[in-house]
Amino acid sequence: MTNVIPLPTRRDEAWRYADLDALARVWGEVPLAPERIVVPAGETLSRQIVLPVALSGVSITDLDVEIEAGATFALHLLATDADYGRMSIHVLLHEGAHFEMGGAILGHSDQTLEIVTSVNHAHPNATSNQVVRSVLAGRATGSFLGKVAVARHAQKTDASQSVKAMLLDRTATANAKPELEIYADDVKCAHGATVGELDKQALFYMAARGLPPQVARKLMLQAFIADAFVSLDDDAARETIETRALAALEGLA
């Protein structure tokens, strides 16, 4: 069966950094309906998603989340195993709801990995916090496109985004694109993005204490991506996703 919907193009803002060639190979098989998650009023739901491994090399996870009044949804993501991997998350927040997201993008060789979010503060007093940490080696591309929309009456919205990328090779690429669309006047929307390399002074300091370079790099990268999972309260769940992330890091350094 072929999709009737045409393949996205780079002119689509949300697909700007996508690997469209890879996508074209599987376009007929990509499910077009996102998984829908509703968090009922006052409840708390936590999900961890590791981008699944697909035979085609293309892996797309698409979520449509609605967080009802006073509810909390905590989402932790790991994007690592795919030639082209995309995690697309659309979130609608009701009054007083909270969306917590932590994501790690760990890529090497020619991988293209991206997290694309659209967080819609449609009602007052809702909060959202998104933290993304990328470690990229080889010719990998890691992107975070984060849109935050605040509706006219969604006063006291508090939304923040923190995006940091670490490039292990000069040939790797990191994209960080926050996009704020704010129609209310009493809101707090913070975003920060940095792209850097491992601190050479710290690497020498660690070597001077006897740490071989690969161990020093691993310690620093482990600390760097820990930011993405620190908000995961369930210790066992955090350990599980961190263990996967560490295994992926071993493949990078």
Place this chain on the structure above:
Amino acid sequence: MLKIENLHATVGETAILKGLSLTINAGEIHAIMGPNGAGKSTLAYTLGGRPGYEVTEGSATFDGQDLLALEPYERAAAGLFLGFQYPVEIPGVSNLQFLRESLNAQRKARGEEPLSGAEFIKLAREKAALLRMDMEMLKRPVNVGFSGGEKKRNEMVQMGIIDPKLALLDETDSGLDIDALRIVGEGINAIMRKGDKAVLLITHYQRLLDLVKPDFVHVLAGGRIVRSGGPELALELEEQGYEAVA
């Protein structure tokens, strides 16, 4: 223990060390003093193997081994400790984790068994107490949010835990208040003043040398040792300045 002969080193395009020779035997404490820009820190970094510090001539042997042929982490495992003038912050990596990994990496390189968690904590507690540092600080990320003095004290806790043969201490006394200076000085004595160990203190001030009494004092100027003497040389420098003495 350490034998430096005719050492020349450049940083970038600039020649900094220009024929430095120095021999340090086990059981000795040496102090190197000298004006700003003389090459004191360059000497420490060159011996530590910092990238960008290139040896163009001369040699340095450590216990008979060619020090300059070793990677920085191998120099540490061989027993060389470099105390930094500006200790580096490592966000997200706890002091304890950092030191345990470092110590066990060194032990592994020497063919020794790693310390267990309990053995390591006991050792860390003991050395933290010696430097009067709160164990809570050792649980925090390495040097992050530490004051200048706390960073220097942390260097000495690290030295105590690692227990090196030779310590090169680059202005460990700078940025310390009088009480902290005394604690650090006593720490150096307790950890390093032993027959099988040696220390090279790089300092500007007599105050540290009152606490850690050197056997030899050297004046480094223009990339070479221009004068050597006993502890009285430091006093002479303090009184007359480098220009008159060197």
